[in-house]
Every structure is written in structure tokens, then in C-alpha cells.
Amino acid sequence: MSFLSETLSRVKPSPTIAMTNLARELAAEGRDIISLSAGEPDFDTPAHIREAAKAAIDAGQTRYTAVDGIPQLKQAICDKFARDNGLDYIPAQITVGTGGKQVLYNALMATLNPGDEVIIPAPYWVSYPDMVALAGGTPVVIEAGIEAGYRISADRLEAAITPRTKWVILNSPSNPTGAGYGESHMRALTDVLMRHPQVWIMSDDMYEHLVFDDFRFVTPAQVEPGLKDRTLTVNGVSKAYAMTGWRIGYAGGPVELIRAMGTIQSQSTSNPCSVSQHAAVAALTGPQDYIAESRAVFQRRRDLVVSGLNQCEGIDCPTPEGAFYVYPSIAGLIGRRTPGGVEITDDRTFAMELLNATGVAVVFGEAFGLAPHFRISYAASDAQLIDAIDRIRGFCGTLR
Numbered sequence: 001m002s003f004l005s006e007t008l009s010r011v012k013p014s015p016t017i018a019m020t021n022l023a024r025e026l027a028a029e030g031r032d033i034i035s036l037s038a039g040e041p042d043f044d045t046p047a048h049i050r051e052a053a054k055a056a057i058d059a060g061q062t063r064y065t066a067v068d069g070i071p072q073l074k075q076a077i078c079d080k081f082a083r084d085n086g087l088d089y090i091p092a093q094i095t096v097g098t099g100g101k102q103v104l105y106n107a108l109m110a111t112l113n114p115g116d117e118v119i120i121p122a123p124y125w126v127s128y129p130d131m132v133a134l135a136g137g138t139p140v141v142i143e144a145g146i147e148a149g150y151r152i153s154a155d156r157l158e159a160a161i162t163p164r165t166k167w168v169i170l171n172s173p174s175n176p177t178g179a180g181y182g183e184s185h186m187r188a189l190t191d192v193l194m195r196h197p198q199v200w201i202m203s204d205d206m207y208e209h210l211v212f213d214d215f216r217f218v219t220p221a222q223v224e225p226g227l228k229d230r231t232l233t234v235n236g237v238s239k240a241y242a243m244t245g246w247r248i249g250y251a252g253g254p255v256e257l258i259r260a261m262g263t264i265q266s267q268s269t270s271n272p273c274s275v276s277q278h279a280a281v282a283a284l285t286g287p288q289d290y291i292a293e294s295r296a297v298f299q300r301r302r303d304l305v306v307s308g309l310n311q312c313e314g315i316d317c318p319t320p321e322g323a324f325y326v327y328p329s330i331a332g333l334i335g336r337r338t339p340g341g342v343e344i345t346d347d348r349t350f351a352m353e354l355l356n357a358t359g360v361a362v363v364f365g366e367a368f369g370l371a372p373h374f375r376i377s378y379a380a381s382d383a384q385l386i387d388a389i390d391r392i393r394g395f396c397g398t399l400r
Ligand SMILES: Cc1ncc(COP(=O)(O)O)c(C=O)c1O
Pocket: 039, 098, 099, 100, 101, 102, 125, 171, 174, 175, 204, 206, 236, 237, 238, 244, 247, 248, 249
């Protein structure tokens, strides 16, 4: 009999974290590594947020808090949803967790029974299928390839819905592609969902503020208020305010669901870090200048990376609407060989050979459910990005 649980056999460790760790190990061995595998802004948390956290510590805000968030933070989140998304929630419809990741996990744990299906468009954030499996549900993956702009069509969504469908997870702008659903496309999806009252919508809006050019962010409950009482609108401070390490995510949704998620959280982490909650209040209620500043920097880097990658032999890189990722295709390189004779049979081999030959760490597309691609996180300095693109161009040029 195995010591480890059967649950564990349904999940795999996060490939993005594995790649980041490998890059770290190689750097520790003295290799010249540029890691473009981690999904976090490379900026410091804004000063006023850090100050609020220090003040909270000094004021003794260091004890257990209410399970799913202090009242000030819940109110700040209600105000944020009203301000940015035109969504009216009351504090009882808000939950705060240890990162958006825990919020998503709580929701799945609180609702899934064996056999329940969760529709996940691919390419997807690596954690969705594993979290669904951990919670005992069945992931149903529907692909949206490069030709579809990495966006699922209404027909594709309609065809995937069965009587067992409990949730559909939407993530715009997306990790790993940066693709965003504009209002008319979102409307086509919400029209489908209006016809299927048993399906709930989990909208992961983590990259809401990182949108470029004239793209306008929308979230399903805003586009179709008729869906609001079966939608969980998930967001967080990690990406919006460079606060990944503080671990605060939140969601708005129907009271019954929010209460159930609180029950799960009460028996796992008790409450999100007290100090971080006070920092998140400062983030949501304080000056919002950081958002526009980081957006401008990321847009410049996106342009730099997209144009650089499109000059690489065999790489096709679409221009994303948001987030800080690009998801180019390497279909043009499959079957070629490195100077050492290794055949590029898939994107995993490409990523490993690229790392070995050049020291650039990217994440292979198979991890996100759509191959042959790779993901670059351009949350790195301009100098590192220019250097990395040069190395990738050089590497692709050596493949025969
Ligand atoms: C799409 C998406 N959702 C959720 C998360 C979770 O973010 P956090 O737990 O830091 O709030 C991430 C982080 O990488 C993400 O990319």
C-alpha cells in the first residue's frame, strides 16, 4: 500500500515553478541564465503599501482575523468592484484568501462532486486542471489555437457543455497567452451561458489592469448582469500592485457560495495574513498611479519582445492584448536539429535545448495545454529581454 494518497496521483507539480527552480539552480552553479519563466512583476511593491504594512505591524495587527477578510478590506473590495467593473457587491458577497490561487481552490473544493465537469479553455493557467482534479472534479479542456487568437468561440463553448458541467473558467487577459476577450466576444460567450442555467462562471480577472493599446477589459457579470448570481469574479493584488509575495486574492459572488468557501478556508489556513490584508487595503484605496506606470512599461516590453521574436527563424508570435506573457508558436522549428544533432520533436525539447545552449529559461507550451508553443514572461528588464531575444534568435538560426 502506498504511503501517499491517491489524490496525489491526479496532480503534477507546477511546471512553471519547476522551470523557475531549474533556472535558479543553474544560476547558482555559475551559468549565465536569463529566466523568463516566472509569472510575477519585477517591480517593488509601491512605497505607500509597504508603509501601511509596517504601520499595521506597529499597531498590533498581528493576530488572527475574521476567516475570509477584515471588514475594511471587504469594503475596499466592494468599492473596487463598483469603481472598476460596475459590479455592486455587499461585504457578505466578498471573500479574501491567501492569493487568488486559494480563492479559486476554495471555490472548487466547496462545489465539486465526483463526475462534475469544469470547462477549461486551453491554453490555460497551469493550475486550473490540477485544482479541479484535486477537488474531485473532471477538467474538460477545449482548445483555442493561434489561428483563433487563443480565444474560444461561442460554438466551441456551447458544444462542450453537458448536463454535468458545473463551472466554466474564463481568464482574460490570459496566462499564458495574454489574449483578452473584448466586449462583443464576451457577450457571445455570456449569451451561450444564459441558455445553460446549471453552469456557473469562474472569471479569473487577475490581469485586469494589464491591458494595452485600446483594449477595454470586461468581466462576464458586468457584460451580462443576468449571470451575476452564478458568477464568481476573482481578482487579487499580486499582479496589479506587484504584491505576489503578500498572498492576497479575493472574489465577489453569491452569499451562499462565499459562505461555503469560508468554511473550507476556516479548516485550512484560518485567515489570510493580517499584515498583508492591511497592505491590500492601502493598495485598493490609495493612489493608483502604479497601475498606469506598470502598464506603460509592460506595453513597451511587449512590443520589444513581439517584434524581436517575429525576427527569429521559425517562430510566430501574435501580439497579445494584455498580461505580461507572449505565447509564440514554434511549429516552424519542429523536425529541425541542433548543431549537436538533437531533433526538436516538441516544445519541451525546444525549451530544454534553448536553456542548455543559451541559458534562456522559458516554459514549454505542453504545460499550458497547447503545443508546440512556449511562454515568455516579459516581467524582466529591457536589457535582459534584449539579451534573451538575441540568444533565442541565435539559437533558432543554428537549427537545421
Ligand atoms: C491566471 C492566474 N490566476 C491566478 C493566479 C494566482 O495569483 P495569486 O495566487 O498570486 O493571487 C495567477 C498567478 O500566476 C495567474 O496567472
